[in-house]
Amino acid sequence: MKRLLSYIRDYKVKAILAPLFKCLEACFELFVPLVISSMIDIGIRNNDMGYVIRMGLMLILLSAVGLASSLTAQYFAAKVAIHTGKGLRNDLFKHINSLSYKDIDALGTSTLITRMTSDINAVESGVNMVLRLFMRSPFIVFGAMIMAFTINVKAGVIFAVTITVLFLVVFGIILTTSPMYKNNQTQLDKIMKTTRENLLGVRVVRAFNRQQSEIEQFRRENDRLTEMQVSVGRISALLNPVTYVIINLSIVYLIYRGANFVFAGAITQGALVALVNYMSQILVELIKLANLVVQVTRAMASMNRIDGVFSVKPSVVESADVSLETALTQNANSSIGNAPKVSFRNVSFSYTEGSEPALSSITFDVSRGETIGVIGGTGSGKTTLINLIPRFYDVTSGEIDIDGKPVKSYALSELRKKIGIVPQRSVLFRGTLRENMQWGKEDATDEEIIAALKTAQAYDFVKQKGVGLRLKVEQEGRNFSGGQKQRLAIARAIVRNPEILILDDSASALDFATDAALRSAIKRDTENMTVFIISQRVSTVRNSDKIIVLDDGNIAGIGTHDELYRNCEVYREICLSQLKKDEAAGKEAD
Numbered sequence: 054m055k056r057l058l059s060y061i062r063d064y065k066v067k068a069i070l071a072p073l074f075k076c077l078e079a080c081f082e083l084f085v086p087l088v089i090s091s092m093i094d095i096g097i098r099n100n101d102m103g104y105v106i107r108m109g110l111m112l113i114l115l116s117a118v119g120l121a122s123s124l125t126a127q128y129f130a131a132k133v134a135i136h137t138g139k140g141l142r143n144d145l146f147k148h149i150n151s152l153s154y155k156d157i158d159a160l161g162t163s164t165l166i167t168r169m170t171s172d173i174n175a176v177e178s179g180v181n182m183v184l185r186l187f188m189r190s191p192f193i194v195f196g197a198m199i200m201a202f203t204i205n206v207k208a209g210v211i212f213a214v215t216i217t218v219l220f221l222v223v224f225g226i227i228l229t230t231s232p233m234y235k236n237n238q239t240q241l242d243k244i245m246k247t248t249r250e251n252l253l254g255v256r257v258v259r260a261f262n263r264q265q266s267e268i269e270q271f272r273r274e275n276d277r278l279t280e281m282q283v284s285v286g287r288i289s290a291l292l293n294p295v296t297y298v299i300i301n302l303s304i305v306y307l308i309y310r311g312a313n314f315v316f317a318g319a320i321t322q323g324a325l326v327a328l329v330n331y332m333s334q335i336l337v338e339l340i341k342l343a344n345l346v347v348q349v350t351r352a353m354a355s356m357n358r359i360d361g362v363f364s365v366k367p368s369v370v371e372s373a374d375v376s377l378e379t380a381l382t383q384n385a386n387s388s389i390g391n392a393p394k395v396s397f398r399n400v401s402f403s404y405t406e407g408s409e410p411a412l413s414s415i416t417f418d419v420s421r422g423e424t425i426g427v428i429g430g431t432g433s434g435k436t437t438l439i440n441l442i443p444r445f446y447d448v449t450s451g452e453i454d455i456d457g458k459p460v461k462s463y464a465l466s467e468l469r470k471k472i473g474i475v476p477q478r479s480v481l482f483r484g485t486l487r488e489n490m491q492w493g494k495e496d497a498t499d500e501e502i503i504a505a506l507k508t509a510q511a512y513d514f515v516k517q518k519g520v521g522l523r524l525k526v527e528q529e530g531r532n533f534s535g536g537q538k539q540r541l542a543i544a545r546a547i548v549r550n551p552e553i554l555i556l557d558d559s560a561s562a563l564d565f566a567t568d569a570a571l572r573s574a575i576k577r578d579t580e581n582m583t584v585f586i587i588s589q590r591v592s593t594v595r596n597s598d599k600i601i602v603l604d605d606g607n608i609a610g611i612g613t614h615d616e617l618y619r620n621c622e623v624y625r626e627i628c629l630s631q632l633k634k635d636e637a638a639g640k641e642a643d
């Protein structure tokens with residue numbers, strides 16, 4: 054709640070004016086029964102039509118001023134609610150982008166999407182409703198009770214008892230439904246997850262003819278959400294009928310008692326009509342208050358869930374004494390020495406605390422300008438290894454150095470400027486080819502982009518399109534083949550001219566000839582660039598200066614192709630599973 058108030062505080066003037074104008078509207082509304090009472094007791098009793106007309110015009114004036122106040126209040130409330138949602142959404146998106154891979158894995162993508170959309174929308178609606186009704190409804194309820202006491206004390210007691218019973222009912226329902234709304238949002242996360250998986254994997258679902266089973270799974274999740282919503286809806290729906298029953302019973306009792314007061318001369322007929330009107334106003338406002346309670350309960354549950362994301366502190370953070378200037382100085386100083394470009398020293402890593410390590414006791418050095426191949430079976434830890442270099446994850450133990458300095462001593466922005474990475478899944482963004490290439494380097498010139506495309510073996514098919522760098526890229530690069538997307542992703546990494554280039558199985562969709570041409574071009578065009586090539590193919594890594602063989606998170610061997618083929622059983626098995634025996638033992642000629 055403190056977080057939410059901090060956003061509202063930025064618009065505190067509007068946040069104060071909105072309920073004040075609503076209270077002003079309520080004041081005019083509370084005068085209406087008194088005007089009607091006066092019209093009955095003076096105008097109608099004395100058959101004074103002039104007085105009746107004047108009071109009628111007074112009612113029209115009160116309505117007009119009340120309407121103007123209401124519109125003004127709703128304008129201010131909407132402005133505060135929308136800007137609060139905007140600020141909350143911006144900060145949540147910024148916070149999510151500060152989280153490491155580990156944090157996002159723990160939270161879940163579908164959960165984060167729900168927080169960014171459904172939950173923030175619920176908070177927006179809650180803020181809007183609170184500013185409009187939180188003060189107005191109680192103001193009219195207690196104002197009507199006070200006005201009743203001014204008319205007749207005994208009648209006022211009836212109002213006091215009625216309001217007390219109503220508030221007990223309202224708050225009882227709040228306490229019951231609040232945890233139920235939280236469970237509803239959790240179930241909504243599950244539906245979001247199922248929907249997202251099906252949309253992303255629609256080709257796989259259809260390829261295996263699993264549409265019906267996926268429909269059934271979605272129906273089960275949806276039915277579960279429906280049951281939960283119906284359950285909480287039934288309880289929330291009690292508010293209106295219970296309120297009606299209590300108020301109407303109170304009105305019946307008020308008319309019965311009021312008739313006795315009129316016969317006794319304690320109050321006038323107009324005063325009795327005013328009391329009934331005040332009781333009716335309480336009924337209307339408590340119905341509004343009931344809807345407000347439902348909305349606020351949902352908004353509070355949503356805000357708690359949003360706070361849960363904000364409470365997750367990034368597991369990868371910069372040291373307190375690291376600044377960009379410090380990192381630049383370190384970089385300049387380190388380039389003078391002879392330290393390895395990348396050094397792993399007894400590095401171990403686990404994805405979650407207490408789980409089996411994905412990497413264990415990894416130690417090796419890489420010199421500047423070397424090409425390093427990383428190979429191993431599925432799940433051996435290849436991608437995990439290279440994700441530690443740009444600090445997408447932090448090591449569990451050990452240390453990684455770049456240019457002789459621990460990666461943790463660099464500012465994250467400067468560390469990642471040194472590195473160009475092409476992940477396993479090539480992702481392109483909607484826009485033009487030029488805009489996608491400038492993700493690698495914001496001020497990249499057309500000449501630099503074209504040079505990178507040529508190195509990545511992508512220039513020929515781009516040239517065939519006939520529009521150059523204005524070539525349109527659809528969402529996720531759907532208008533390109535898998536191999537084309539991979540080459541464009543490689544060009545995007547090369548255009549920034551990084552000191553370290555990481556290709557994480559990024560040529561898996563390329564034919565052998567294009568793969569060979571790509572490796573040859575990278576070696577030719579990337580002077581002094583340290584290159585990591587992660588691949589399942591022996592042919593892709595065999596000409597590397599050094600090959601690291603991983604087996605179940607451990608290093609099985611380090612060396613050249615010939616050395617490993619002779620001395621490393623794991624590497625020899627991989628070679629023989631892909632190449633003929635004499636080809637594996639010989640040298641490949643590009």
